[in-house]
Amino acid sequence: MMNxxxxxxxxxxxxxxxxxxxxxxxxxxxxxxxxxxNFGLQFTYHRYGPYCFxxxxxxxxxxxxxxxxxxxxxxxxxxAYAIFRSGERAGIPQCLGDLEADGARNLLNKMKxxxxxxxxxxxTIVFLRDEWDYFGKDRIDPEEETRKxxxxxxxxxxxxxxxxxxxxxxxxSVPANA
Amino acid sequence: xxxxxxxxxKSFRIRDPIHGLIRFGGSGHEHRxxxxxxxxxxxxTKEFQRLRRIRQLGFSDLVFPGATHxxxxxxxGVYHMARRLADVIAQRKGSEHNEDRERVVLxxxxxHDVGHGPFSHVFEAVGEAVGIRRRHEEWSAEIVRGxxxxxxxxxxxxxxxxxxxxxxxxxNEPKDIYGAIVSSQFDADRLDYILRDRLMTGVDFGHIDLxxxxxxxxVGTVTIGEDKPHEAPCxxxxxxxxxxxxxxxxxxxRLYRMVYMHKTTRAAExxxxxxxxxxxxxxxxxxxxxxxPVARYLVSEAPTLRSYLALDDSTVWAALSIYSGxxxxxxxxxxxxxxxxxxxxxxxxxTKDTEGGNLFSRFRLALGNLDAASHCLFxxxxxxxxxxxxxxxxxxxxxxxxxxxxxxxxxxxxxxxxEIVEVLKKERRIQRxxxxxxxxxxxxxxxxxxx
Numbered sequence: 001m002m003n004x005x006x007x008x009x010x011x012x013x014x015x016x017x018x019x020x021x022x023x024x025x026x027x028x029x030x031x032x033x034x035x036x037x038n039f040g041l042q043f044t045y046h047r048y049g050p051y052c053f054x055x056x057x058x059x060x061x062x063x064x065x066x067x068x069x070x071x072x073x074x075x076x077x078x079x080a081y082a083i084f085r086s087g088e089r090a091g092i093p094q095c096l097g098d099l100e101a102d103g104a105r106n107l108l109n110k111m112k113x114x115x116x117x118x119x120x121x122x123x124t125i126v127f128l129r130d131e132w133d134y135f136g137k138d139r140i141d142p143e144e145e146t147r148k149x150x151x152x153x154x155x156x157x158x159x160x161x162x163x164x165x166x167x168x169x170x171x172x173s174v175p176a177n178a
Numbered sequence: 179x180x181x182x183x184x185x186x187x188k189s190f191r192i193r194d195p196i197h198g199l200i201r202f203g204g205s206g207h208e209h210r211x212x213x214x215x216x217x218x219x220x221x222x223t224k225e226f227q228r229l230r231r232i233r234q235l236g237f238s239d240l241v242f243p244g245a246t247h248x249x250x251x252x253x254x255g256v257y258h259m260a261r262r263l264a265d266v267i268a269q270r271k272g273s274e275h276n277e278d279r280e281r282v283v284l285x286x287x288x289x290h291d292v293g294h295g296p297f298s299h300v301f302e303a304v305g306e307a308v309g310i311r312r313r314h315e316e317w318s319a320e321i322v323r324g325x326x327x328x329x330x331x332x333x334x335x336x337x338x339x340x341x342x343x344x345x346x347x348x349x350n351e352p353k354d355i356y357g358a359i360v361s362s363q364f365d366a367d368r369l370d371y372i373l374r375d376r377l378m379t380g381v382d383f384g385h386i387d388l389x390x391x392x393x394x395x396x397v398g399t400v401t402i403g404e405d406k407p408h409e410a411p412c413x414x415x416x417x418x419x420x421x422x423x424x425x426x427x428x429x430x431x432r433l434y435r436m437v438y439m440h441k442t443t444r445a446a447e448x449x450x451x452x453x454x455x456x457x458x459x460x461x462x463x464x465x466x467x468x469x470x471p472v473a474r475y476l477v478s479e480a481p482t483l484r485s486y487l488a489l490d491d492s493t494v495w496a497a498l499s500i501y502s503g504x505x506x507x508x509x510x511x512x513x514x515x516x517x518x519x520x521x522x523x524x525x526x527x528x529t530k531d532t533e534g535g536n537l538f539s540r541f542r543l544a545l546g547n548l549d550a551a552s553h554c555l556f557x558x559x560x561x562x563x564x565x566x567x568x569x570x571x572x573x574x575x576x577x578x579x580x581x582x583x584x585x586x587x588x589x590x591x592x593x594x595x596x597e598i599v600e601v602l603k604k605e606r607r608i609q610r611x612x613x614x615x616x617x618x619x620x621x622x623x624x625x626x627x628x629x
Contacts, residue, residue: 006538022346044306045313047350057558060607064536115540148345151353152410 007039010093014105017086025059026051027119028111034126035107035169037097041106045132049124065089066171072084091125111170114161117153121146122162126171190218192254207279210261216281216335217257217288223327225292229253231490235375238437240519242379245437252374259366262392263359263413268396270550276356280411282339283356286346287366289328293317295486297372300447303456308476315487319344324483348499352575355397355411360366362425363578364395369531372429379437384429387422387458394419400579400588414579421579424598429523431563431602439561441524445612449522450494451502453512460506472497478537508553522612523554524622525557538609540628550613550620557610563602564593 007029012019014081019025030050033039043050062068067090095105111119129142133136136145143163149155166172189211191206202214222227229250234274238245250323253387268275294312296302296443302313321328323344352358359366376384394416399409415423437443458476467473471488475481501513515521527538538558545551564574579589592599613621 042306045311053559057559059558061539063537064539131311134316135323149348149350151349152351 004039004052004054004060005061005067006038006058006062006093007041007059007096008055009062009090010096010101010104011108012068012084012088013086013093013103014096014108017090020081021116023048023116024056024119027116027123028108029055030123030127031111031119031169031171032096032099032104032107034130035099035173037099037104039097041128043131045127049120050127050131053057062087062153066166067091073075107169110165112164115158118161118165120156121150121154121158122169122171124150126166141142184341189214194251194255194258195377196255196306196370196451197258203396209281213281213486216285216331218396219331219353220285220288221254223331225321225326225328225487226250226289228252228487228490229291229294231293231492232296232493233299235379235437235443236269236300237443238440239449240446240521240590241440241442242337242401242437244375245375245379247288247378249294249372252282252370253291255370255374256290256366257284257288259369260284260359263348263364263366263369264356265423266392266395267355267359267397267413270357278358282342282346283359283470285339286343289318289322289359290360290367291317291318292321292328294564296489296491297450298450298505301454301489301494304451304458304476308458310478310481312481315347317483319347322347325508326391326483343565344542355413357497358411358413358575362413362575365390367431372426372433375433375480378428383432383436384425386426386429391415391419391422394422396581398579398581402575410575412575412579412589414581415592416580417582417584420580420592420595422567422581423592424596425578427551427564427578427592427599427602432454434563435563435606439559441526441607441610442521443555444608444610445521445524446516448557449512449516451500452555453509453516453556456506456509456512457501460509470497470500515618520552523615525618525625527611527625529611536598537628541625544628545611545621548620548624551611551624553613555612555619557608557612559608561606561608562604563606564599565603582629 008025011025011028011032017026027049029039029041029052030043033041033043039157041052041054043052045051059068059070063070066087067154068084073081073083084140093101095101099107124146125142128137128145134140142161146158151173189200192202194200201220203211205211205214211483217545225370227250230248232249233239233245234247234252235242235245264280264284268280291314293316295305295314295317298314305312313587322332322340323329329340332343334589336341349357349361352361358364361614372384372386374390379628381450389393395413395415397411398414400412400414401407402410457473461467462477465476467594470487471493475485475489477487498513501509504510504513527541530601545554554589564578578592580592582595593603611621
């Protein structure tokens with residue numbers, strides 16, 4: 001079991017010292033947790049897929065302790081987004097939960113270039129499949145359920161990319177009734 | 179509200195403290211009147227009547243004694259607001275208005291809270307902690323789909339209706355402009371609860387000019403998507419609506435700070451959460467757990483819809499009365515304190531950072547060796563009154579969109595035109611500890627020491 005602050009700092013450092021967006025950090029944390037990180041954090045169903053409130057606290061603590069820096073930048077359409085950078089006191093993690101640092105870094109590399117929406121869909125499919133208890137779970141596969149809940153985001157192309165990512169991470173999407 | 183004579187009457191009426199007279203039927207519009215009649219039948223099902231026994235604001239009446247309004251009253255208000263929003267859409271869309279879709283959305287608005295449990299968010303959090311990984315949205319969908327009076331009323335009208343409503347209740351994003359009635363910044367739920375919670379708590383801030391706001395709402399499209407930009411339908415406010423949008427967001431922000439996150443209410447919630455977790459842990463193997471509905475639900479490996487629908491605020495209060503005589507001293511103490519409103523007191527740590535790092539983390543660490551903190555409950559929450567969403571994906575539809583000039587090609591985020599909203603986008607963190615009054619000084623001293 002790892003505390004949320006260590007997970008937050010570790011994720012940023014192992015991403016090369018920079019991570020953009022709050023959604024991205026949440027989804028990466030969840031996927032890594034499921035890839036064997038076993039962080040001991042509680043993820044719950046959220047509008048944008050699995051979400052961990054403790055991780056938000058961990059980010060705040062890490063920022064307060066100078067282990068990470070958070071910048072808010074203005075993107076297109078004048079909307080701000082958060083950039084997380086490792087700070088001077090971040091340290092170099094030897095592991096991330098039960099994953100060796102190198103192993104975690106390799107998994108994070110597989111998520112590079114994958115859009116936030118695809119990460120969200122991939123994390124949601126796994127979460128609905130293995131953790132969240134939705135009615136009809138015995139007959140509705142998690143991919144179909146994800147499409148129902150996120151009808152606009154779940155284009156065929158994105159679902160296909162999510163499926164591919166899950167295969168690469170070793171978290172293959174298997175329908176609950178298969 | 180009997181339904182026995184519904185066929186012989188043209189309409190039914192309810193008086194509401196927020197919206198005045200809410201009429202079901204009698205509008206002269208056949209399609210809407212038929213929807214109203216279904217809504218009226220839904221109101222009279224036992225699953226909907228259960229909401230009469232669930233308070234909208236849980237423990238808030240411990241601080242604001244007037245805040246005893248039920249989820250039933252709120253749900254009726256939401257239905258009324260949904261009709262007003264649907265009228266705006268119908269007026270703007272003219273002949274393109276889809277009456278069948280409107281019906282699904284209005285009934286979904288009425289039923290959106292039907293799956294709430296007692297002391298909703300506390301109960302859900304305890305449920306999750308003990309392995310019941312199901313939120314009220316899942317229960318709402320199941321109440322609509324499963325063998326219930328609500329399902330029967332809907333199927334009597336149309337076999338497909340329960341499935342259509344179930345999907346809408348589960349959707350995390352509005353699929354079309356009608357979906358915005360149940361899920362958007364100006365959805366019917368928010369419009370009603372802001373007005374209702376303000377009135378019932380008696381707070382004297384947060385007035386919203388609702389008529390003006392609705393009159394300024396327009397139907398349009400906004401371009402979203404980085405890779406493949408496309409147009410998505412949205413509700414937005416015209417140039418004269420910017421100020422009322424600010425009022426609306428400010429009202430929500432202040433309600434969060436001064437009502438929903440009130441230290442005393444949160445203390446009671448933390449105490450109930452701790453109590454129920456302990457009940458689930460201690461009673462799991464006792465026969466008692468099978469006879470008392472709250473414990474039965476919490477210790478069940480696979481709770482059924484029936485066991486869930488047996489729960490409401492009154493069953494929790496009745497359980498507290500039983501728990502107050504429990505042999506476990508912690509359960510007994512917490513139950514008795516809640517019943518007598520002898521709540522834990524709050525040490526507000528604030529969000530100050532010190533040279534040694536985050537104050538709350540250090541405070542918690544320091545409390546580890548303190549006997550007076552053995553029963554301490556913590557609260558660490560973040561509130562963002564106006565969340566940022568980008569235009570990269572469909573979450574853009576959760577923005578407050580405005581056209582500050584009539585000739586703008588498409589609406590923009592209110593952040594671009596409002597300094598007030600610029601302030602509201604900042605995260606506010608709450609960090610508190612709660613202990614019995616006798617221990618409060620010891621905690622305050624510890625806090626001073628670590629500062």
